[in-house]
Amino acid sequence: MNDAPAEPRPALRDDRSEPGTARPGAAGRTSAGPRRSKASADAILDAAQDLLAEAGYAGFSIEQVAKRAGAGKPTIYRWWNGKAALLLDVYARQKLVLTDDDTGTLEGDLASMLCSVSRFWRETPAGDIFRSIIAEAQSEPSALEALRSFLGERRHHVAAVFERARARGELDEGFDLDTTLDIVSGFLWARLLVRRLDDDLEGFNSFARQIARGVTRR
Known part of the structure; x- marks a missing residue:
């Protein structure tokens, strides 16, 4: 039997509309x-x-x-x-349910979202799975491409926090959404990779406060 791989297919694109909810x-x-x-x-x-x-x-x-x-x-x-x-x-x-409560402030919404993602990675197989995907992407170009596509399609889940803040009139006129999303993602990834996935409410609140100070109107 010939075990050579057939023509490869790209990773499935997930078209779910509810933030953080996956289907098989x-x-x-x-x-x-x-x-x-x-x-x-x-x-x-x-x-x-x-x-x-x-x-x-x-x-x-x-x-x-x-x-x-x-x-x-x-x-x-x-x-x-x-x-x-x-x-x-x-x-x-895996089933991630991001809290969609409007706390009334960017700081509150962002801290709540960070806690939800951290708990999801800790309490389900998702954390180990995602660490493995990141590891594979470091040496395999097709894995890197798949990861980039996957992340690009899901940025809107985090962006929703900032869109609510924009609708409330909280954000500065010079607010840069893409750069801010990179900063938030970097914070989460750093904790994932070194397994700091505890319910660090003080840390989440502090980070959210610093982000809010940098992007909200003065």
């Missing part, structure tokens, strides 16, 4: 070959999640996922173009 990535996927059943796709995603939990990133491979799922490697490669694309869909299955 395979459900809406169409392949280059015969259409897969949802049950088969779910079996592959389940196998990938279980393998990562048991063996970690170092022990994760498409070959091992295929064995666990009872699927052929070429079949998996028709749907995902590598480890990162597969892991991104596993990550998208």
Whole structure:
């Protein structure tokens, strides 16, 4: 049997509209070959999640996922173009509910969002999955491309906090949304990578306060 990967497919794009709510990535996927059943796709995603939990990133491979799922490697490669694309869909299955309460201030909204994301990474497999995706992206160009696409599609979840502040008239006229989103993402990633995912309310409030001071009207 020829185990060479078939024509790779890009990572699935998630079109969910509710901030932080994921659906199984395979459900809406169409392949280059015969259409897969949802049950088969779910079996592959389940196998990938279980393998990562048991063996970690170092022990994760498409070959091992295929064995666990009872699927052929070429079949998996028709749907995902590598480890990162597969892991991104596993990550998208996790359920993150970002608090959407309007606290009345940018500082309050941002601190609440930071706490929600940190807790999500800590209390679900999502933190380990996302760390593995970042690691894969450091040496694999296709993984880096998939990660960049994934992040670009989800920036609006964090941006919603600042759009509410803009609607309230809080933001300075020179406010730069893209740069501010990079700063907020960097703060979260730094904590993810060194496993500082505790409910550090003081730290979240302090960071949110500093951001608010820099972007709100004086």
